[in-house]
Amino acid sequence: MILLSALVIHGCQSPEASEPVDFQAEMEWRIPDPAAGEKPRILFVGNSHIFYNNLSGMFVQIAKSLGKGDNVYELTKGYYTLKKFANPEDAVGAKLNQVLTGKPWDFVILQENTSVALSDQVEEEMFSYARILDEEIKASGGQTAFLLTWAPKEGAKKGLKHYDCSDLQSILTKNYIDIADELNALLIPAGVGFMRCMEKYPEIELWDPDGQHPSPAGTYLAACTAYAVIFQESPKGCSFTGNLEEEEAGKLQEIAAELIIK
DSSP: OOOOOOOOOOOOOOOOOOOOOOTTSOOOOOOOSSOOOSSOOEEEEESHHHHTTTHHHHHHHHHHHTTOOOOEEEEEOTTOOHHHHTOTTSHHHHHHHHHHHHSOOSEEEEOOOHHHHHSTTHIIIIIHHHHHHHHHHHHTTOEEEEEOOOOOTTOEEETTEEEOHHHHHHHHHHHHHHHHHHHTOEEEOHHHHHHHHHHHOTTSOOBOTTSSSBOHHHHHHHHHHHHHHHHOSOOTTOSOOTTSOHHHHHHHHHHHHHHHOO
């Protein structure tokens, strides 16, 4: 069940001043409880950041190449926010409610609109609806995972101040960590992986030319990171490269593995 819509370029609204995150530092991430089996039922929920380059499809191919099942589904629509997904009067929100109550899920991966996740209204516009969806996911027997996305490549200007990519990624990271910690949810730190890859392998282009969406390499890194979180296994050695050069894919597998697997 895949809903597609026009691609969206996300802006950002009033990001709050924040201490920068050291993206190269050792980070601890919550692990699945219980751990994923060989064929978990997984649902990706979000917008164009997921359906661009088919992130869920790449995740399936990575999992299959490493001996796991492919019981993976996607519900996405351009521009969509957790607020819309949590609204049973919205057509797509009603579909999500039907999907969550119809069958049990092992993992449901939620991705917020970047503008909302950067907003100074993040408590009202993101966290409050994340709580609603998390309650529904847990009622279905599933574990909630948040897909921490990547900031715009060139940053963004708000008022008289320009926030660079690292500034915005720090805000995104802290906001996603806050809600994941509150809900005892999993976090897939794809955006942190982007920052590490930029530092270690600057020759790899992770963004689409629009500077907002991921390139195929960026989507592949996000999919590898999701695999490492859900299965608690390294994606290194994966034979599926997503049409990337084998050396480049190997570097992205390495970033995901080092970020998650200790």
